[in-house]
Amino acid sequence: MNIIDELLWRDAINQQTDADGLRELTEGKAVSLYCGVDPTGNSMHIGHLIPFMVLRRFQLAGHRPVILIGGATGTIGDPSGRQSERSLQTLEQVQENVDALTAQMKKLFVTENDNQVRMVNNYDWTKNINVIEFLRDFGKNFSINTMLAKDVVASRLDSGISFTEFSYQILQSIDYLHLFQNEDVQLQVGGSDQWGNITSGLDLIRKKEGAEAKAFGLTIPLMLKADGTKFGKSAGGAIWLDPKQTTPYEFYQFWANSDDRDVVKYLKYFTFLSKEEIEALAEKVATEPHKREAQKTLAEEMTRFVHGEELLEQAKRITAALFSGDIRSLTADEIEEGFKEMPTFTADKETKNIVDWLVDLGIEPSKRQAREDITKGAISINGERVNELETEITAEQAIGGRFIIVRKGKKNYSLVKLG
Template sequence: MQHNDLIEELRWRGLIHQITDEPGLQKLLASGPQTVYIGFDPTATSLHVGSLMQLMMLRRFQLAGHRPIALVGGATGMIGDPTGKSEERNLLSAEQLQQNVAGIESQMRKFLSFEGENAAILLNNFDWMKGFSYLEFLRDVGKNFPVGTMLGKESVRARLGSEAGLSYTEFSYMLLQAYDFVYLAKQQGCLIQAGGSDQWGNITAGIDLSRRMLGKQVFGLTAPLLTTGDGKKMGKTERGAVWLDRQQTSPYAFYQYWINVSDEDVMRCIAYLTEIDRQEYDSLADATQSDPGRRAAQKRLAEWMTVFVHGDDGIRSALAASKILFGGEIEDVDDAGLNEIFADVPSQELPRDLLAGEGLWVVEALQQAGLAKSGGEARRSIKEGGVYLNNERLTDMDRRLGESDLASETVMVLRKGKRNYALLRFKTDG
């Protein structure tokens, strides 16, 4: 992709919400490689699905020949951005903040290239903010920032009018973020800041401060927020956020999130988050329109995203887990894997010594699992061929279950019918 094709690429993908001076930015991008930055709040040890919008924005700039700066807000994170928040965040400890910054930095290295002419740079704004005394900051930076500018921002007005109000600490956040743009323009020649549409007030504040302190024109670009058709933020489930860290959200759960995206949202997700080209995009859009039952777009989105975030081994494990849930063979899966696959399935814990000696009668096992209300019902289900142990059909109603029938270290998977699963967990006392 050429430098001057980037805006066109972003536009067809629906990734341009606002630009401060589009003709000026077009001219700047056409003049040669530029430096662009996006800030990331270190509020957790992992980035989440919502962060992918901004990571992909930096990646698109890099693929077009520009140099991306991923800025981790070690200083601003100590305060917390009040934008879009109804009340003040709890302040993070220095230790927690350091852990979060380290976790986020390691993840970013997976998505951006840190080699070559336009190698990405990871920076932490704490590195330049820690040297300021309070008086120095007020004298050198604060005097260039009109209070009227801050009060005019929608995010500030909304909080000032709310019951929670706005503390002086949070009020200062905009000034700190604005100074980041000044610092990066001066030290790194960075003339472009991008971010989500909720960051427009902070970005334009940085543009104004750069003009006052440096006499330079810098540019701002925002993308829409990643939301569902009804306006809710994407990347949330009943069990919480969808994280990029596989320890917090497994490849299987990550894959399932994307394959379950609605027809209304799927093409927007493909445009926003993937590098699937226009031709394939149009083909998937046609398939979704003509044969939505195939879910071709959802399958492609889930596959692309899982490979991108978790690699080839991630997609293999996700597909193997999906196959198990739909009746495939259960093999080479540990307790943690089965717990993830069957997270929403009812389970019962039984003493492990039930598997010793003669073992546990399968009819009793079905009753213990809640798949049969009586011994008679259990026997009928087995006779009719509707009972499965670890996804293999059971035909012998006199069968006794032992340790060799466990699917993993402690778990046995029982199923009645096509989708009625239950787990039995066999734990050793003590």
């Protein structure tokens, strides 16, 4: 299957600057293409992954990806999708973010036996351009009228846009020109919000290299959840690739909790499963949705891709323990990860009667309610049901000497930290 046909089947193409020309180009030879990300933070989130998964598909089809980290554009800030000016970071912070994103990209897309992926930083070719060169060699090729008409700029005219952010599309165009001239790059891939920047780059290439220059652009559709909300967010905020910001368990759970209406789309976008495998899972969604096989597969594929086999197994172990109530099978570190977003209380190490302990912590509103719940068997400590009102809670019960887990009813967990 031609790479373009595969992307169309996966619903991964929004716009192409020349569909017939790009199809012909990709059938005839291995193509160099690029996608970029600005170092606005020290980690990507899953929304950033969308165009890079397309880049990876080109790589698997035998093409040559270039990953651009925007060490220069990151100091300016892309106005795309914003209604106010971005706060500028220090150059030192930008460089720290560049280093972090470079390491993240290498982990995801560069393997020991694969030297096809090239990593570049646009600061390398922009740092020595002085303001006169910028205006004469590049600015002269851009019409203010055309720049104002770009969606990303037009949407900011009422609220205001600085010359700094206005000039972003010129800098990104310089990137494409440089990569076209020096890295044989003929295709830029980006999100749907990058269409204006991509076409500006193509215009610059043709003004500098001639109207017949073979360069192309391709954008990915904006991804929304079935309920119309933005993809990649949870109640706790963005889903980050850095395990310190979003734990592997939380990452796994995000995908495992995908809506039936979204899961097949996510399988197409984010996994490298075959058409036959995805269609079989789609059938399971239609006929046996309660088994959630598609969601489990999606969660496993994505957690394995981003975090590796070991952390995937840890996430599955935490998930299984919370479902079964077998809390003691978890280590203290796994409990800390699995209960990160659950109600947390702090207790001293003094031995106490369970009724007093639950009320003092605030897990139960009154001693009467605590006694009632204990008598009915609604309280479990570290996965073991408590029925006796005389039960005492001791420091020795803490898992790893650190945590005691209280379950009230079937699903209401609380994490108690011993201080």
